[in-house]
Amino acid sequence: MSGREPKRHQDLEDVIDVIAASYDGDEEINNLDSAALPNKRAVITAFNHITPVIYMGFYTTRALNRTNLRYAISEHLYPAQDILVEQIDRAIRYQERMGQVSDKKPEGWSEDVVLRLFQKVPELRRVLNTDIRAAYDGDPAAASIEEVIFSYPSVQAITAYRVAHELCMANVPMIPRIITEHAHSKSGIDINPCAQIGESFFIDHGTGVVIGATAVIGRNVKLYQGVTLGALSVSWDEARGCHATKRHPTIEDDVTIYAGASIHGGDTTIGKGSVIGGNVWLTKSVPPGSKIFGRAK
Numbered sequence: 001m002s003g004r005e006p007k008r009h010q011d012l013e014d015v016i017d018v019i020a021a022s023y024d025g026d027e028e029i030n031n032l033d034s035a036a037l038p039n040k041r042a043v044i045t046a047f048n049h050i051t052p053v054i055y056m057g058f059y060t061t062r063a064l065n066r067t068n069l070r071y072a073i074s075e076h077l078y079p080a081q082d083i084l085v086e087q088i089d090r091a092i093r094y095q096e097r098m099g100q101v102s103d104k105k106p107e108g109w110s111e112d113v114v115l116r117l118f119q120k121v122p123e124l125r126r127v128l129n130t131d132i133r134a135a136y137d138g139d140p141a142a143a144s145i146e147e148v149i150f151s152y153p154s155v156q157a158i159t160a161y162r163v164a165h166e167l168c169m170a171n172v173p174m175i176p177r178i179i180t181e182h183a184h185s186k187s188g189i190d191i192n193p194c195a196q197i198g199e200s201f202f203i204d205h206g207t208g209v210v211i212g213a214t215a216v217i218g219r220n221v222k223l224y225q226g227v228t229l230g231a232l233s234v235s236w237d238e239a240r241g242c243h244a245t246k247r248h249p250t251i252e253d254d255v256t257i258y259a260g261a262s263i264h265g266g267d268t269t270i271g272k273g274s275v276i277g278g279n280v281w282l283t284k285s286v287p288p289g290s291k292i293f294g295r296a297k
Helices: 004-024 040-054 069-097 109-119 121-138 145-151 153-169 175-187
Strands: 228-230 262-264
Touching (some): 040 121, 040 175, 069 175, 109 121, 153 175
């Protein structure tokens, strides 16, 4: 052993001591109670069990029919239930310990939330079918419904959003955002789970789309890549939670927003049937049937 190796070992030990000491401060990232926090990988695993239940025929590795369909669904819902209940319970108990909520959730609350989510799966499937149909009808390059489901990043992002939105509306902390941010990392589409989005929603290409927490989007809306539905500045207190002060725009039915457009502000409404051109910047409402192109306003 060379004389340098013991010194390198001691140098590394010294560095470890310095790093460990950095956890003695009061910075928020110093939290060592990680075993009590939700586990990101577990949450994603649960979501990856729910997705096949929504699109069973596209995820199965064996022939399915009405005889074995129920068993195939149960193969996914039972593990999804076990994982989600534990992770939601971790999230709410952690919130309570940290004093972030005033009302303590009763025993069994997490189980009830997960059961209600699963009860809504048929309705989620119906709504997602309208989203997929909108993608197929709205994109001449789409060769089939199957191609849309298998390959369109917007399907990944919108599916994650619609599942996470149900949890967000149930006031589940942390878990909804983990789900949508996982989809964001895969698709490049950032949809806050607390946004309200109507049926037949299509995002074409998708990369760089941002939809804020208090955005409201009507039916049959089409966005292209790089669209931002963002906020104007509000106070910290006004911005907290799914029921915060509205700070993102409202997009009414049958609106198309082209690539790179940025629309901001809780009082901003894009009227029904409007078309917003590429790279337009808007912080004011426009009436139904508007066509906004050229210079930003």
